[in-house]
Amino acid sequence: MLVNQVAVFLENKQGRISDFCKALSSADINLITMSIADTTDFGILRAITDDNDKAIKVLKDAGFTVSSTDLLGIEVEDKPGGLADVLSTMDNAGINIEYLYSFVKKDGKAMILFKVANIDETIEICKNKHLKIIDTGISIK
Amino acid sequence: MYFNKEIECMSRSEKEALQSERLVDVVKRVYDNVKMYRAKMDAIKLKPSDIKSIKDIYKLPYTVKQDLRDSYPFGMFAVPKRDIVRLHASSATTGKLTVVGYTKNDLDMWAECDARALVMAGATPDSTVHVAYGYGLFTGGLGMHYGTEKLGATVVPVSSGNTKRQLMLMKDFEADILCCTPSYAIFLAEEMEKEGYSLKDFNLKAGIFGAEAWTEEMRKTIENRLNIKAIDIYGLSEICGPGVACECSKQSGMHIQDDYFFPEIISTDTLEPLPIGEEGELVFTTLTKEGIPLIRYRTRDLCSLNDTPCACGRTSIKMNKVFARSDDMLIIRGVNVFPSQIESVLLSNPLASPHYHIVVDRVNNLDVLEIxxxxSEAxxxxxxxxxxxxxxxxxxxMASxxxxxxxxxxxxxxSIERSEGKAKRITDKRFVK
Incomplete structure (x- = not known):
């Protein structure tokens, strides 16, 4: 029931994001979506690719520090209020979100990726509220 | 103007006789009271009676910082603990401090050194001395403090920090002498402008600056911006603190208080003494200290000595500015920092990688340390x-x-360079020589 994410450390230095993309491109890996958390002197690039296992290997070979994390993916309609409804459900259930980002799938639906502290509990709550959880079938488990 | 003309202008032959008499005494005291010195002298079959004058100093063994660490905290004291009235300490590589104990006479000697330094800078008993060195285990603040009192001038023990208040007090108390690090002096000058002060608001005539390396360019900047004479002072806590040597108004080298501290320059390769004028490691023997007398203490500071007579009339030997260290110690905002201390903090953190690089820079005239x-994956x-x-x-x-x-x-x-030999751990962007 999870979406696997690859995160890499970015030193605050020109060219690091480009290096990341080059590493994926050289191994013919496609980026589905990514987001960057930036602080004053470093960044964390989080990405979903079409082959995370391969991505982790090529990124490590290219000298990146890599971590693999499972996120909760929820599909919503790509229209005003689509995300607001999901968030108010989570808010009412007292779920604390560490970060989230999104992308629009080829079928026109929006995919929201959540990092939450207690993922199993959150899945239960989302199921009870009939939210559509997407399982990409790849996970670190 | 002299604080102690009889000593400061003593003829070289009289000085040598005084040094000889004091050396014979201190060697006897350390042999009788400090285990380490007795062992070192016994090992080379040297008896106190073999030391008859200052010319015999070269027979004596060296003392290094490691000796002080090995004897932490009080192992090198030459008097019973009850005779010690003050302790100071400075940082050392192992995390343990280098401890220095002072008897009443030692404090009086140190105050005398700083009183002489203050007069060399132009202070008189009518002066008000603003001491912005840190007060505490660090010797800077208290050293200049007691020197000012010894001179009979007025001391303002403001210590470091709170620049706005410093400026207000400097103006209101009409300080004519400023004591702080040279980088802080430049910072004060900048803050004066920012706060809307003009130089006319102040009564400053001279500043005594030390505890960190500084250049002639910095001296010019300070002198122009504060319209004062900027005087260089030298000291290290092992010997006593600030005042071991200080410039006079001629600003042509620092007069070593050589009735108390006998200087030598040695080759770092052969450890043999070098002729006056040559560059090498500065070594001191404390001639009168009681608490923790040191024999031929290797300072690790590299410089040269100068015995040409000074136009000021003082006859003491002068030392030129220290231009480098023979070890990897960094002096940051007056505090001694060893890369090995940084390394041990990193090694004690299971998540930290042991690969590090230290960058020291001077930003807005203050030393900044970046590690x-x-x-790492972890x-x-x-x-x-x-x-x-x-x-x-x-x-x-790190801070603690x-x-x-x-x-x-x-x-x-x-991304940090790996090296097969001695790793290059430090980039010091501050201009030193």
Missing amino acids: QVEM LFSDEVKTIENFKNKLAQD AISVSAKITLVSPH
């Missing part, structure tokens, strides 16, 4: 807060280990 640490997380927590914890651990705040910067793995 670059490589990111430390990395997809969440910013996890990494920030690590950085904050490491910064706190080295007494100076450091900026921790995380860099890419394997």
